[in-house]
Amino acid sequence: MIVFDLRCGEGHVFESWFASSAAYAEQRDRGLVGCPMCGATTVEKAVMAPNVAAKGNSRPALGPETVKAALQALAAAQSRALKGSRWVGRGFAAEARSMHLGEQAQEVIHGQATAAEAKALAEEGVPITPLPLPVVPPEEAN
Known part of the structure; x- marks a missing residue:
């Protein structure tokens, strides 16, 4: 899993997770990536700062399985709704x-x-x- 900071055509910046860079590009091209604030599907990658943990001030990173389980739980909740x-x-x-x-x-x-x-x-x-x-x-x- 990979996380990207994205920016819609209205200037809203948001974060989204994808299986890969190719998955992001494919979903964006199909109009499946939308801004959670305004719904715009014209989105591009925003400038991102590297995620570097400071010594002694780090917290455990979420592994791909944890992220996958969270996305599956969200999909199941949406399906029930x-x-x-x-x-x-x-x-x-x-x-x-x-x-x-x-x-x-x-x-x-x-x-x-x-x-x-x-x-x-x-x-x-x-x-x-x-x-x-x-x-x-x-x-x-x-």
């Missing part, structure tokens, strides 16, 4: 807006939205919550 939720894919923004305006019945949905769509929904007062891990569409889950 999505039970009973309907996958709407890239139609998320339209469905959420329609429910907000009372044009269709309220229900719990999840799907994909661009950063611009998510920002517009938030500005319109549509209650949405970005998920901490990318949601894999049902057809790609297996």
